[in-house]
Amino acid sequence: MSDHGNTGYDEWLDAIAEGNAYYLECGNGHGSLPPRRICPECGEGDLEEIPLPETGTVETYTVVHVPAPSFADDAPYTTAVVDFGPVRLTGVTEDGVEVGTDVSAKISESETTGDRLLRFERR
Ligand SMILES: [Zn+2]
Numbered sequence: 001m002s003d004h005g006n007t008g009y010d011e012w013l014d015a016i017a018e019g020n021a022y023y024l025e026c027g028n029g030h031g032s033l034p035p036r037r038i039c040p041e042c043g044e045g046d047l048e049e050i051p052l053p054e055t056g057t058v059e060t061y062t063v064v065h066v067p068a069p070s071f072a073d074d075a076p077y078t079t080a081v082v083d084f085g086p087v088r089l090t091g092v093t094e095d096g097v098e099v100g101t102d103v104s105a106k107i108s109e110s111e112t113t114g115d116r117l118l119r120f121e122r123r
Pocket residue numbers: 026027028029030039040041042043044
């Protein structure tokens with residue numbers, strides 16, 4: 001199991017794996033990600049699932065050479081913050097991405113633990 005310990009997060013990973021990625025939007029148009037139950041910006045509790053745009057843009061990335069123990073066998077790897085418009089996602093990504101690279105959200109597994117990971121792949 002991952003250390004997120006939250007079924008909402010696992011269900012969200014399932015949705016991405018099935019090609020049904022989504023984000024949450026409140027009535028005021030604020031985007032957020034599961035497992036939120038209320039909008040982090042305005043506190044509204046009525047969140048709607050909206051399909052995630054297929055393509056996001058790399059905003060920043062970091063090459064990790066000295067990983068956390070749970071990623072020991074994955075290093076070196078690259079993590080990125082990707083701007084999908086209403087929401088930003090953080091995950092691992094392919095080597096060689098740059099700021100501005102277009103990517104889509106996929107699911108892969110940690111080589112170290114077998115846990116599912118959010119992974120961004122070039123479009
Ligand atoms: Zn809101």
